Amino acid sequence: MTNRENTSRTTLLATTTMIAAGLMATPAVAAEKITLGLSGFMEQWVGVADNDEDFEQAGVGGQGVNFTGIDQQADTEVHFQGKTVLDNGIEIAVNMELESDTGGGGIDDSFVEVTSGLLGLVQLGGAEHSIWQAHVASPDVGIGNQDGDYANWVITPAAFTDSAITGFNPDTGNSNKIAYFSPMFFGFGLLASYNPDTGSTATGVQTAPNESWTLGVAMEQEFGGVGIVADVGYGTLLEGAGANNLEAWQVGVNVSFAGLTVGGSAVLNDERLENAVSGTFADGIVFDVGVSYEVDAFAASVTWLRSELEGNSLVDAEDEKDSVMVSGAYSMGPGVTLAGSVFWVTYDDETTTNANNNEGWGGVAGLVLEF
Numbered sequence: 001m002t003n004r005e006n007t008s009r010t011t012l013l014a015t016t017t018m019i020a021a022g023l024m025a026t027p028a029v030a031a032e033k034i035t036l037g038l039s040g041f042m043e044q045w046v047g048v049a050d051n052d053e054d055f056e057q058a059g060v061g062g063q064g065v066n067f068t069g070i071d072q073q074a075d076t077e078v079h080f081q082g083k084t085v086l087d088n089g090i091e092i093a094v095n096m097e098l099e100s101d102t103g104g105g106g107i108d109d110s111f112v113e114v115t116s117g118l119l120g121l122v123q124l125g126g127a128e129h130s131i132w133q134a135h136v137a138s139p140d141v142g143i144g145n146q147d148g149d150y151a152n153w154v155i156t157p158a159a160f161t162d163s164a165i166t167g168f169n170p171d172t173g174n175s176n177k178i179a180y181f182s183p184m185f186f187g188f189g190l191l192a193s194y195n196p197d198t199g200s201t202a203t204g205v206q207t208a209p210n211e212s213w214t215l216g217v218a219m220e221q222e223f224g225g226v227g228i229v230a231d232v233g234y235g236t237l238l239e240g241a242g243a244n245n246l247e248a249w250q251v252g253v254n255v256s257f258a259g260l261t262v263g264g265s266a267v268l269n270d271e272r273l274e275n276a277v278s279g280t281f282a283d284g285i286v287f288d289v290g291v292s293y294e295v296d297a298f299a300a301s302v303t304w305l306r307s308e309l310e311g312n313s314l315v316d317a318e319d320e321k322d323s324v325m326v327s328g329a330y331s332m333g334p335g336v337t338l339a340g341s342v343f344w345v346t347y348d349d350e351t352t353t354n355a356n357n358n359e360g361w362g363g364v365a366g367l368v369l370e371f
Contacts, residue, residue: 047364058355131233136252138290142327142341284309
């Protein structure tokens with residue numbers, strides 16, 4: 001249910017790929033052909049939700065839909081990964097991620113990484129922008145308040161927009177990019193990425209003049225048992241004449257000590273040119289704050305997320321969302337975690353139409369398996 005691939009990689013990128021790049025110093029005796037191995041995760045959840053009755057009655061076309069009751073959800077990915085170290089010490093790694101749930105699937109991220117100890121890591125292929133891969137969100141041990149799928153339980157109205165919640169990256173998603181992650185120097189690393197085009201045909205012909213790039217810094221420090229991980233980034237999407245160019249800024253920080261972690265993040269989207277016909281904007285801000293505590297095999301967290309998006313400038317209001325989540329987890333063994341979350345969500349649309357507004361609560365529990 002949770003996009004655990006994003007959750008783990010965004011919070012740990014600065015402490016894995018970039019540190020590995022900085023520590024690699026010993027060349028291999030002889031390079032070997034890449035052999036793929038398997039990893040990934042499976043999440044199976046059972047839960048109950050209660051949605052606003054007026055929203056349900058409005059339904060699609062006024063027919064009425066029941067979103068309240070018991071449901072079962074899943075989120076599964078299989079990762080194919082492999083690497084080789086050349087005789088000159090350069091590491092070549094490949095990564096392909098397959099969405100593997102029943103009734104849907106397909107390749108998610110697919111990229112190659114070239115790592116040199118002194119120069120850092122270059123990533124080529126389909127993946128998120130580098131600043132979003134390194135983004136640090138508020139700590140959560142359940143389904144996730146920033147990237148979680150609680151909208152499968154408390155339903156997002158079709159006319160409601162909270163695209164600011166996922167920051168700059170969804171404007172290009174995991175389309176092909178060139179990304180760079182520097183080695184960590186004194187606890188700091190440089191991030192950069194470039195997306196030449198998000199609208200190409202299969203023949204490589206550009207169908208839309210849009211491109212994007214990002215630049216940021218990731219940090220990891222420890223002072224007297226206090227650990228700090230943080231990021232700051234900027235990105236811009238250039239969509240060509242007549243379209244709306246987008247700028248975005250993001251920041252995130254987590255501070256940990258003796259099992260306690262406190263942190264949060266914010267993403268600000270600024271659309272510089274208004275659509276003259278519809279008045280639509282992507283201007284918005286999202287921020288989240290939270291705290292978690294881990295002791296032995298147990299963990300718990302509390303988080304709050306707030307999203308605001310202007311949407312239509314012709315309407316004197318904003319699309320607003322609040323989500324409060326309490327989560328718990330118990331590690332049953334290596335790669336096996338029993339987890340759960342209780343959450344309350346409100347969607348307040350720019351209009352007062354029942355079909356565009358919803359609020360409700362949900363509670364889910366399930367198994368998170370990592371392999």
